[in-house]
Amino acid sequence: MTESSPATVAALKADSFGRILLMEGPNGRFVRRDLGATPWWLRLPAWWLARREARALAKLAGMEATPRLLAWDGRWLDRSFMEGAAMYQRPPHGDVGYFRAARRLLQRVHRHGIAHNDLAKEANWLVREDGSPALIDFQLAVCGNPRSRWMRLLAREDLRHLLKHKRMYCRQALTPVELRLLKRHSWIRELWFATGKPVYRFVTRRILHWEDNEGQGPKP
Numbered sequence: 001m002t003e004s005s006p007a008t009v010a011a012l013k014a015d016s017f018g019r020i021l022l023m024e025g026p027n028g029r030f031v032r033r034d035l036g037a038t039p040w041w042l043r044l045p046a047w048w049l050a051r052r053e054a055r056a057l058a059k060l061a062g063m064e065a066t067p068r069l070l071a072w073d074g075r076w077l078d079r080s081f082m083e084g085a086a087m088y089q090r091p092p093h094g095d096v097g098y099f100r101a102a103r104r105l106l107q108r109v110h111r112h113g114i115a116h117n118d119l120a121k122e123a124n125w126l127v128r129e130d131g132s133p134a135l136i137d138f139q140l141a142v143c144g145n146p147r148s149r150w151m152r153l154l155a156r157e158d159l160r161h162l163l164k165h166k167r168m169y170c171r172q173a174l175t176p177v178e179l180r181l182l183k184r185h186s187w188i189r190e191l192w193f194a195t196g197k198p199v200y201r202f203v204t205r206r207i208l209h210w211e212d213n214e215g216q217g218p219k220p
Contacts, residue, residue: 006030017046022081030070033077049139050077056114056141063112065105065134082134084126087165092127096173099166102133106158109135115142115154119161156181 006025013020018035033053038046054077057069062080070078084090092098102125109116118124118140126134144151163178174182 006032016042017049023078029081031067031079031081033079035075035077047074052141053077053079053137053139055143056138059112059114059143060109060138063108065128065132066109067136067138082126082128082136084128084134087122087125087127090127091169092131093169094172095131096170098127098131098133099162099170099173102162103159105133105135106155106162110146110151110155110158113143113146113151114138115144115151116140116158117142117154119158120164122165125165160184 004026006023009022009024009029011019012022012031014037016039018033018038021032021034023030023032033050035043035046035050050072054069054072057067057079060066060068062068065082067079067082070080072078106116106119116124116135116138118137119135121137124135124137126136128134142151142154146152146155160181163174163182166178167174167182
């Protein structure tokens with residue numbers, strides 16, 4: 001290893017789609033998604049997901065409270081490291097300010113033409129040292145015209161997932177409008193639960209032998 005080569009500090013996550021590594025480089029710490037250990041039969045979907053993340057991060061262009069894309073070469077995706085704990089690790093119980101800031105953050109992401117598309121997972125919401133929110137893991141993100149019907153629908157689903165977390169941790173602060181939105185289920189959700197989710201569970205649990213517990217951390 002040369003003086004300028006980055007060194008692995010810790011493995012943050014490992015699954016069939018690659019490894020997430022905390023790295024130390026000349027300019028400080030960053031996070032690397034390494035596809036090198038991906039089985040050959042999963043390399044194409046792993047590459048496709050990483051490319052989606054790289055595209056979304058490039059569009060965000062280092063926006064506050066989101067990762068900054070550092071590099072993407074088809075095998076390694078490097079993004080800036082963000083200090084903070086996952087929502088399930090540092091639950092924002094009764095923290096109205098957190099959820100107000102989280103909604104503003106989500107609106108800024110949507111104005112950039114990006115729907116995160118994976119916000120049911122608490123692991124993708126960070127609670128930073130100052131108590132403010134941040135978003136990570138954009139590998140399922142969809143990019144498009146923020147005014148199109150499709151992107152508005154996906155943005156509404158992003159918001160519904162945020163409001164589910166608010167209902168869990170700050171229920172008393174839900175407004176009447178937010179309560180009505182929570183009760184409205186889009187056709188995307190119904191289609192996913194009827195078709196996509198059973199397939200996802202079969203592939204991840206029966207074939208890949210791993211379970212993410214909806215991003216809420218390990219089961220006791």
